[in-house]
Amino acid sequence: MSASALSTFVIANVAAAAEPEAPADDTPGKEIVVTGTHVIRDGYEAPTPTTVVTVEQFQQQTSSQVIDFLTTLPAFSGNVTPSNSTESIDNGTAGVSSVNLRNLGATRTLVLIDGQRAAPSTIDGRVDIGSIPQQLIQRIDVVTGGASAAYGSDAVAGVVNFVLDTRYTGIGGEFSGGITNYGENANYNASLTAGTAFAGGRGHVIVSGQASHQEGIPIVDRPWNAHGRVFLTNPAYGTGPGQSRDVPQRLLLDEVGPARASRGGIIVSGPLKGIAFGEGGTPYQYNYGDLVSGDLMQGGEWREQNYNLTDGKSLEPKMSMRNLFARLSYDLTDSIHVFGQWAWSDNRYSSRAYGYQDNGGITVPVTNAFLDETIRDLAIANDLTTLTMGSSNQDMGFVHTDNKRVSNRFVFGLNGDFDALGANWTWSAYYQKGITRNTERSINNRVEDKFAQALDSVRDPGTGAIICRSTLTNPNDGCVAYNPFGVNVNSPTQLDYILDDGYRFQKFTQDVVAGSLQGEPFSTWAGPVSIAAGVEHRAEKSTGHSSDLDLQRAFYAGNYQPTIGEFKVTEGFLETVVPLARGTRFLESLDLNAAVRATQYSDAGYVTTWKAGLTWTPISDLTIRVSRSRDIRAPNISEVFNAGTSSLGTVVDSAPGPNFGATVQVTGINRGNPDLTPEKADTTGIGVVFRPSFFRGFQASVDYWNIDIKNVIANISTQQIVDLCVQGNADLCAAINPGTSDVGHLIAGSLHNVINRQPFNLARQNARGIDFEVSYATAVPSVFSSSGATLRVRGLASHYIRNYFESGVSVPTDSAGENAGNGPPSWRWQASATYDAEPLSLTLAARGISAGKYNNAWIECETGCPVSVSPNITVNNNHIPGAIYFDFSASYALLASEDGRRSAEVFLNIKNITNKDPAIVGLSGVYLEDWQTNPTLYDAEGRVFRLGVRFHL
Template sequence: MLTTTVFAGAAIALTSPALAQVAEPTTGTGLQETTEASGTGDDTIVVTGSRIQRRDLTSPSPIAVVAAEEFQLTGAVNVEQVINTLPQAVPGTTGFSNNPGTGAATLNLRNLGATRTLVLVNGRRWMSYDTNQIVDLNTIPQFMLQNVEVLTGGQSATYGSDAIAGVVNFNLRQDLNGAIIGGQYALTEQGDGARYDVNFAFGSKFADGRGSVTVYANYTRREPIFQDARAFSRNAAGDGCIVRGSTNSQTGIGTNLGGALSTCATRGGEVGLVPQGSASTPIATLPAITTGGAALGYVFNPTGGGTRAFNDPADLYNFAPDNYLQLPQERYLMGGYGSYEIAENITGYTELSFVKTSVPQELAPTPIGQALNLQIASPWFNDQTRGLLRPLDTDGDGYVTTNVNFRFNQSGPRNVDASRTAFRLLGGIRGDITEDLRFDVYYMYARTENQQFQQGNISRSRFAAATETEIVNGTLQCRNAAARLAGCRPLNVFGLGLADPAAIRYVTINSTNLERSDIRNFVGSVNGDLFTIGNNADAVAFAAGVEYRGMSASYRPDTFLASGDVAGFNAGQPTSGEYSAREVFGELNVPLLSENIVHKLELTGNARYSDYSLNAVGGVWTYAAGAQLSPVRDITLRGQYARAVRAPNVQDLFGGNSTGFPQAQDPCSDRGAPANRTEAIRQLCIANGVPAAAVFTRAVQPNAQIQANFGGDPNLQEETSDTYTAGVVFRPSFIPRLNVTVDYFNIKVQDTIATFGGGLNDALSLCFTVAQNLSNPICSIFQGVRNTATGAIGETSGGRNPNVLSANIATLRTSGIDVAADYSLPVDFSITGGDRSNISFSFLGTWLDKFRSTSVAAIPERETIGEGSVPIVPTLNPMPKWKHNARLSVSDGPMVLSARWRYFGGVEDRRLNNTFVGLVRTPQDPALFPNARIGAVNYVDLAAAFDATDKLQINIGVNNLTNQKPEVLGSLQEQANTFPGTYDVLGRDFFVGARLQF
């Protein structure tokens, strides 16, 4: 209870030393009765990042600790709501990720990617949800958390594969003795987006204290918000040239002048935000066929028959209102864990968990654009339209083939209900072998099954069949006899709402996709003390053990999706595979000096050998070495070097191989930018196999799409990373309860696994316009792929398909400084009638020195830090130079008042410093970008908690007190005209919660 707990007020316990004094904690908001770290029942504890038990919580690497009370003081019902606000984290997919999105919430440390962030619960691996073997944070019970430990940098020597960016360890509370019933409710100022959860937990000891058991259950519900519920996302926005003075103050969108941005000023306009609706509308459109242009030139009258000129932007379809801003969610979660002392100093333990969650997504009705064979005499057209079509009938058969764009509003929006069922079983035995030697053995099995039910997809082949008609005995029917037998009905899309419902049902396809992920994990370890060096109080300690991990996953798309005959959601290919790793590991902690020449000198080292069943990976070593030096008691210098790996996952290795036809521009054709038609590129194209006479002609690329092969590669090798950290911990004895840390980090990841070159179009551009050297690795997939007569790429052109598969080809690197501080001050003053109160402060900030990436090692690195910027990989989230979290709290008897300040620094458009001419970085004019720089954002959150009775606790609060709104972005956006995982999209948001404990 608040009245019996030391309330330090710093809900984010920012440094590992902050929890060193377990009896008198200096951090943690204190709504729990203890703030003990995960321990063994005596005075030893286990530090995340190590398997050695020890008597303090110091570490050669910085650890940020989030106390459980932070979730209460923010009204969070999912762990992502707190973890993603940490400066070390960059939002992955969240509850605002509609398109793109997966229905999961993922964790991404240092922006190195969710696949490179290892998630643990109680120090052990958690269950993954897909073929990428990523953890869905929705499966973790936030109401049962004791704390969350965040350790960035390579940790593969301790935990194995995937811990390249770092480790996040969610510790569930082990001290529950009694029952807790609680819940929270949150609602935005606009009265929408309700979120609530109801929780129950019970814990008890039995058999005279030899055993303990805890069970828990949760129900969570989140209501949807559509994008039209907020002014900033109501209208889709993009970059363009606008009429000066026409900008709408509510949305920032102006009247579009069209044309190139580079000539905007000379045409009397200014670069800004313009409507970015779609040319695929609920009324069919035709290209400018009378002039031979490629632009959409005509739109049909709503009543059908005739056409008029297409008006951009007035006729563009605003798809924003059809998309979720906040995704709905429904979750059932339950589980339990317990232990029993089966013999003296021998304890068996188990953990069980089950979760069922549903997170729908909704997109605008399916847009489609494809060539159709239209009957000129169709009653759908009047004479004016027939006059447009007739010149295209070169063979006189009464039919013309032309591109038609249409949006299937009559079939309703595209929906996908991503439902997920997951369970995890773990059992183990731990105990003492001798007084100084302990063991721990456990086995874990987890499975996640996903079902994605999609509505609103359209069959391209059926669409083509339903619009190719003939008139027989005065009756309009589908021309294809086989299609008629399959139920084809003529589909009139040439007007508003004119389609026969039966025809809509014929072309609309629902689909169900199934996905499964399994993990099997066995770990056996021993740890203990060996001997002491000199007069040291602490002994040399070690840990050693063996581990087995078996991973398998599968993705089974609907037959319709697998065929590729789909418009709506992306097609997919079946994927399945498995692999395993057998490992041995060891760790050593060596206290060299204690209260001697210096206060303390300690060395640490660990290593792991992993033998993978994958031939291309085989045996891999990972290792780490660190040191801590305290010349005096108040100051500790620390540092560590770590080598880590990530083995390729099932998707990387076995992703379904398929042939696709993506949109791409071959720089050797006339489809590339005119500025790239240089003599150097011409000679490069000739050297690559394009006939000299064909260079920069349509013959090289007759179609807008290029055929290529895509998928995983079973020959992938592991990613490797090198992490350096160095820092100082300052705990001055002359200022009790003050802890300050400053730590430098530097992480470089090599041979990162990604789609080769970022995809076919990017690979073509990088090879021919950036590298301009056929011996560069980025050009390797284009060797021997061209038709010798025309120079075209792809089997359909007589050449060979390039293999745009997963590859070990990219690099990532980042560096910066983490700053952390916490302080608490007891004061002899109370407004509630008590003897004293407590003021506490915590701070965690990150200064980002650099974040760089390449699509291939031989291409210049893309610098994504200027004043901060929006990177391209692995995610599109902004990365400012500086961001921080700070909290100030006052605890007074049964009451706590707390304020949090979240700061997110200014960022710049990634295109400013990532445009290359050849291999030369060419800075761009900021005037050519509507959001060249986005200003810093400050969020202020307030919360209060108090004991209503001895058993009832209540917490209330408001997040984003000043109602900060995101800036409207154009082409820079991720979705909803902003980055909804980074910037607050809800506005002022209220919450209330209660907990009854007995």
């Protein structure tokens, strides 16, 4: 069981001013506890801040997915959701719901289920919280501080513990549906749960199931997405004729589209530059607009050629989720209890991920049989043998991702208590088996070698039919010629030859055996000393296989490689709470909480973690808490054993020569590193909690936190590899196009540039900030009856002061206040007011983020700019506005049970009631299928409605 006492969450960032109903567990009379420590002790106030999310709060949102609610909490920044993982086709995390505390990465947040480590759902160890039986979640404890000594590796940023209702009694369920203001993303949720006692109350059984589905939003047809706002290099910047370095090097402009790619293809160089091919292959002169810069341009045909206006990736994926849960528990004796439980989930996800935008990277012989005769004659007249083209390849459509994730989790456990040494001791032991099977598919994926083969077409000398040149010498090669000139010029047969589906099947298993013991063996003058101790052995393993084409890295995207590896870890911990003072002047209470954990990894060696904390209550109205901990994150299976997943991207060639400054398409191959060692983090927390006795129902807290991580496991970027190669690093040069005669140099115009990457224990990362919370509850008059009502007000805010990363190979960065990526924003906040007057309950909530920058290192200027030197790039606009969104929920009781609780209610939830558009966030790069906002931070769906009924009989 996870622990500290119920009063823990009253003092430690309580989720609501009124205490939530405590959940039951399997031991009659045992105190209900909240995550934060393994020690169970009455009146203990935790030194580590803990936020508790109740089921009632979760039910007030429009989504049936718990990740969507957690993403609104200020402590979370950069959560991975099905909405913002659309393009994660290469790393296999598309469709995953994973939490990210403090923006330190999902792998640095430990996820527990009833205090037990959850099984991984992906090769990098993330837990898909969509696999947790959401219909039985009673509350969610969020520990915002290092907890490795208490719970083990990965708790660098904190712990998120999903507490299930294991004593559910009766029959309950929910049926609800939702839709956006635009009639999109129709969805439903249905759940049914039944639980009952048997054998005179000694046994208890629960069965529960849930099914949910959303249709998704495949295309972003919204006005905010139609601006074409993109960063491009300023042609007026430089030292050449007519140029100046007093102007910004980069310009953020509207109405920007591709200059070296069109939907049906465009010739991008030579005397025929600007000839494009439209509907049915008709050639025409491309309208470039007034400003052209490299691969981009402003004006001209920007709207017609801009992907995200009419195509683009999915705004919301199509998703289906099914969960089943069963639990059986029995009291063998009055002091020994046994239980077994099984949880199964089946999550399916599909969305549009990538378009096929080749910016000037296609070479076509002028002998190509599909080429318009007029254009061929012009090419021959200009002594051309090939045409260099760019294309968005509209006929090919989009790469789709289609993932299926099936999880099974089995837990068998015993717990109880006994008397010894003059004290009562509680104990628990369990075995857990987690099995997750992932099937990841890339649909409609281009096979690059077949594409190159199909581009070279000729006419059959015998029949006059257009065939591949390769078929002349190998009549049975099966090649079908592809027409690169125009839109709607290729038949399904032509597309079927160059497009195929890739897949990877992965199986992740986790076995855990653990036991713990807690008691109060003796006392000091200030009270009893509590002790907890435990041991745990865990084994994790990944196996899998991929398609032959993926293994050959033959695709445009994906190129799944199976990750095969395993590790084991054995650890033991000891934790204590020692009361140092009680009931004296300015020492109403003073408690010490300390813990130590010894951990031995089969692959990463031995490490010791520890924590120490004090809670001091000088007067009853005020509590001060201080904590310090050493936490770790061991390398996961992907970081050690990754066989080489790939991702598309671009780099700027910084090598002197004719290709200098050119944007080059590359495929980054991410490999594992068996020599990695654990990350080590030092976490400091200082907080004050104020609960004035003269103002009943009010409480406030302020907590400062500082997390300093050394030996950070991270990859250096493909751009950094290129730059360091140019500076003379031979090892990194060998990672560029390995195995070629041109080692260390990019090949201009090639679609096959490859850069190998692997993680290293790099320098350090530091995050610090301040959390605020205010809550108040009071009785107020009711406008509906004479029985009175309750008003509850709550506010949460996090101020991110620093999010510093030093790779050891590049200039350090601080992303706190950057709103273009995961951020975090400088401020995230949430406030709500709930009015309960049975039978009606109303809640109005507001949530927001502060304005920010694209990049903290950039310098914004219009004229008189300093010389632009990376990373201090000069730009004309470095500002992204903040946002405030309002949500509303209402519920009405249809039936009430004898104890006054609601047994049936109808509810209406409205998200973003003002239908506020998200902030427009300009794109950086040449791939224009992305949305014009940041879905990780801003609400992109608009107004969303949800209507339903809940019951508990």
